[in-house]
Amino acid sequence: MPDYQLTDEELISRFQNGDVRAFDQIIYRFKDRLIIFVYRFLGNQERAEDIVQDTFMKVYTHKHSYREIAKFSTWLYTIAGNLARTELRKMKRRKTYSLSDLSYDDKEYDIPVIKDPSSSLEKRNIGKSIQIALNELPADFKTMIILRDIQELSYEDISRIVGVPIGTVKSRINRGRLKLQNLLKKIGGR
Secondary structure: OOHHHOOHHHHHHHHHOOOHHHHHHHHHHHHHHHHHHHHHHHOOHHHHHHHHHHHHHHHHHOHHHOOOOOOHHHHHHHHHHHHHHHHHHHHHHHOOOOHHHHOOOOOOOOOOOOOOHHHHHHHHHHHHHHHHHHHHOOHHHHHHHHHHHHOOOOHHHHHHHHOOOHHHHHHHHHHHHHHHHHHHHHHHOO
């Protein structure tokens, strides 16, 4: 059976049994989603990529720590989330700024043909406003919003990742959305 048809749990099992190609497939499946997840925490593309790389290093070195009690993705997101929260605490203590923090990313851009430049600019501004508002949310609300609304994980998966009951997950998502909405109104009024 080709690797792409295997479940995540089957892939990690193969990797635990020495199949390095299975690890490559895990990276292929999760890298982009994890970068988006971590970026929403940190607001810094370069640091997000570093954290995701660290996440995969932990998976590689601690592959036998995974037990098929929970879904593999839950275990993976838990590792990435913990590393992102640790990095966020470090960033808050440092409070340093670099030129690469000023833009989404310091890579070269291909300039697309834009029919309506105002709509593209508006979308970019909305994205920046959302990231600013997310950064102002308390960590527990921020985590829930990112996992549910951006990563589109189920309430059950979020419950397992953060280690709280589903009712608490739902409550924090609702309260987080309200706080986010209020923050976006304030940002829009600036």
